[in-house]
Amino acid sequence: MSTTHLREGDSLDIARAARLSGVSSRTLRHYDSIGLLTPAWTGHDGRRHYENEQLLRLQHILVLRELGASLDRIREIVDADDPAITMAHLRDHLAGLAAERDRYARLAATVASTIDSLEKGTTMTTDQIFDGFEHTKYEPEARERWGDDAVDTSNERWASLGKDGQQRHLDAHREIVEALGAAIRVGFAPDSDELQEIVAKHYAWVSLFWTPTAETYRGLTQMYVDDERFRRNYDEVAPGAAALLRDAADVWAERNL
Amino acid sequence: MSTTHLREGDSLDIARAARLSGVSSRTLRHYDSIGLLTPAWTGHDGRRHYENEQLLRLQHILVLRELGASLDRIREIVDADDPAITMAHLRDHLAGLAAERDRYARLAATVASTIDSLEKGTTMTTDQIFDGFEHTKYEPEARERWGDDAVDTSNERWASLGKDGQQRHLDAHREIVEALGAAIRVGFAPDSDELQEIVAKHYAWVSLFWTPTAETYRGLTQMYVDDERFRRNYDEVAPGAAALLRDAADVWAERNL
DNA sequence: CTAGAAGTTGACGTCGCGTCAAGCGCAAGT
DNA sequence: ACTTGCGCTTGACGCGACGTCAACTTCTAG
Numbered sequence: 001m002s003t004t005h006l007r008e009g010d011s012l013d014i015a016r017a018a019r020l021s022g023v024s025s026r027t028l029r030h031y032d033s034i035g036l037l038t039p040a041w042t043g044h045d046g047r048r049h050y051e052n053e054q055l056l057r058l059q060h061i062l063v064l065r066e067l068g069a070s071l072d073r074i075r076e077i078v079d080a081d082d083p084a085i086t087m088a089h090l091r092d093h094l095a096g097l098a099a100e101r102d103r104y105a106r107l108a109a110t111v112a113s114t115i116d117s118l119e120k121g122t123t124m125t126t127d128q129i130f131d132g133f134e135h136t137k138y139e140p141e142a143r144e145r146w147g148d149d150a151v152d153t154s155n156e157r158w159a160s161l162g163k164d165g166q167q168r169h170l171d172a173h174r175e176i177v178e179a180l181g182a183a184i185r186v187g188f189a190p191d192s193d194e195l196q197e198i199v200a201k202h203y204a205w206v207s208l209f210w211t212p213t214a215e216t217y218r219g220l221t222q223m224y225v226d227d228e229r230f231r232r233n234y235d236e237v238a239p240g241a242a243a244l245l246r247d248a249a250d251v252w253a254e255r256n257l
Numbered sequence: 258m259s260t261t262h263l264r265e266g267d268s269l270d271i272a273r274a275a276r277l278s279g280v281s282s283r284t285l286r287h288y289d290s291i292g293l294l295t296p297a298w299t300g301h302d303g304r305r306h307y308e309n310e311q312l313l314r315l316q317h318i319l320v321l322r323e324l325g326a327s328l329d330r331i332r333e334i335v336d337a338d339d340p341a342i343t344m345a346h347l348r349d350h351l352a353g354l355a356a357e358r359d360r361y362a363r364l365a366a367t368v369a370s371t372i373d374s375l376e377k378g379t380t381m382t383t384d385q386i387f388d389g390f391e392h393t394k395y396e397p398e399a400r401e402r403w404g405d406d407a408v409d410t411s412n413e414r415w416a417s418l419g420k421d422g423q424q425r426h427l428d429a430h431r432e433i434v435e436a437l438g439a440a441i442r443v444g445f446a447p448d449s450d451e452l453q454e455i456v457a458k459h460y461a462w463v464s465l466f467w468t469p470t471a472e473t474y475r476g477l478t479q480m481y482v483d484d485e486r487f488r489r490n491y492d493e494v495a496p497g498a499a500a501l502l503r504d505a506a507d508v509w510a511e512r513n514l
Numbered sequence: 515c516t517a518g519a520a521g522t523t524g525a526c527g528t529c530g531c532g533t534c535a536a537g538c539g540c541a542a543g544t
Numbered sequence: 545a546c547t548t549g550c551g552c553t554t555g556a557c558g559c560g561a562c563g564t565c566a567a568c569t570t571c572t573a574g
Contacts, residue, residue: 047522097364522569535555542547
């Protein structure tokens with residue numbers, strides 16, 4: 001058999017080439033414009049025509065595109081048409097994919113646990129922190145401390161969560177408290193990077209519902225120390241945790257708020 | 258205490274605001290230009306000045322940005338400042354993150370197994386397929402079939418892989434063969450979507466080293482049938498597998514090459 | 515001969531900024 | 545008083561892989 005057996009009629013216009021290979025004609029034009037896939041020939045009227053050779057190259061391109069490679073990388077691979085180079089690029093590409101995968105996995109886990117923490121039920125720490133703003137005897141004090149609007153808003157926000165939401169919010173908080181406990185055992189200082197990071201998380205945790213100012217944030221952490229019902233939740237993991245959080249929060253608030 | 262206690266001196270210029278919050282001044286300008294974060298006030302000379310309120314909003318923005326949310330989504334969340342809306346957006350966002358994570362996981366797995374298949378060692382199917390192009394007695398035949406250049410290139414490509422690479426290439430191939438076997442047991446026709454998909458994978462597998470034309474691809478699959486050493490590898494999983502692959506490849510080549 | 519189908523090029527939009535480029539205001543040094 | 549220079553300003557392009565108009569030309573069928 002001859003290696004080439006193309007009759008004139010074997011060439012396809014852009015639409016047929018696109019349908020055959022499952023891409024849009026725009027994509028073919030794009031590939032042409034960036035020099036990734038040049039049509040076999042172009043009519044006097046500018047219309048693009050594709051033949052077997054181009055369809056083969058396109059197949060090769062699409063195989064690699066399905067692997068998520070960039071068009072630049074694809075170009076280098078198909079132009080080289082060399083397995084050693086293919087391997088090198090695939091290796092690079094895999095590293096990138098794995099990194100992206102891990103990045104999204106981390107993000108998803110973080111968001112999931114955030115949602116979890118917001119959805120879970122109403123238990124101890126929760127009751128204490130948010131009930132502190134609520135209708136009970138602490139409310140007048142809270143209103144005095146943070147102003148009426150803040151208390152109302154906080155109540156509404158908390159109420160808008162389900163029992164579920166409230167429970168899980170706790171879990172995120174528990175992580176923070178346990179990190180605090182670990183910091184105490186290791187002996188980190190309030191202005192150490194480690195503690196400042198914990199405070200940042202604590203602030204972020206609080207911020208999901210309410211955006212404290214430097215003043216109110218300091219006030220909140222001070223209340224953790226002053227009020228025995230709050231303090232117990234922090235100190236139960238390690239004595240002095242509430243005070244350490246307050247000290248670290250003072251530094252953090254000054255630096256960041 | 259008063260709720261506002263800002264003195265004139267409390268406002269920060271863009272550089273200090275940027276350093277405090279850990280973003281670039283360009284980012285702050287960007288957030289201003291898209292209306293996500295407007296400075297507290299702007300001097301007669303156009304310089305931006307930020308105060309506590311803006312820094313707080315920025316903190317909220319950055320918390321959400323770390324979760325990978327888009328600026329549009331972030332705007333809706335911080336503008337609403339409502340936990341119910343926050344939850345709804347976080348939920349949407351989580352779905353997107355999980356989808357991306359899974360997508361990259363699939364891509365990474367595919368590429369990894371491709372690399373694996375290219376790196377693994379030289380065994381049976383491998384030996385037979387690629388040794389078919391090699392120095393042994395089959396080489397003259399291969400040269401006749403596909404031309405000298407194709408044979409040389411194939412030899413070089415295969416040689417450029419390690420023993421490892423050659424072995425794993427096999428595994429990918431084995432998957433294809435087993436899919437073929439399953440198709441036979443179920444009784445799919447050569448032109449069925451299922452078989453066409455298998456052929457597509459087979460073609461992609463071959464294409465990673467060599468880009469067959471319709472003619473050479475048909476020739477290759479025909480050889481799988483004709484040559485007992487090749488046929489055995491296909492038929493061992495299910496009798497008639499080689500012939501079925503050839504028939505399906507004929508259809509596929511016509512449609513796609 | 516004309517309408518319609520299908521092709522063409524060109525340009526903008528996406529997303530979140532990084533990175534020039536050109537110009538202005540203010541404070542310190544000569 | 546004048547220059548220097550820093551730090552700010554706005555405006556614009558670039559990235560990646562096309563989707564999506566818009567405006568125009570050409571081919572084909574009636």
